[in-house]
Amino acid sequence: MNDIPSDPDAARSAAIAKQRFFAISLFRLAGAFILMFGIAISLQRFSWAQGDKARWIGFVVSLFGFAQFLVVPRLLARAWATPTPTTAPHDRS
DSSP states (O other), X not given: OOOSOSSHHHHHHXXXXXXXXXXXXXXXXXHHHHHHHHHHHHTTOSTTOOSHHHHHHHHHHHHHXXXXXXXXXXXXXXXXXXXXXOOOOOOOO
């Protein structure tokens, strides 16, 4: 079975959709890694990150990763969403 549409516009739209899905997935994956890195800093798992400052820096990094994991993909999906065609109101005469 052939997944490539025969219409050039449909093929272009499918390719763009795949690229956008890949970008959203990469943002989400990067956010998960940043979140885990922030948690590791907060737990002082690194020799260079010790003390009270490390906990606060880890907390800030974790918040940034959490936002990138949850908020950024939703914003991108909303920005890249295919607009739905509007229908004309029905004439009820």
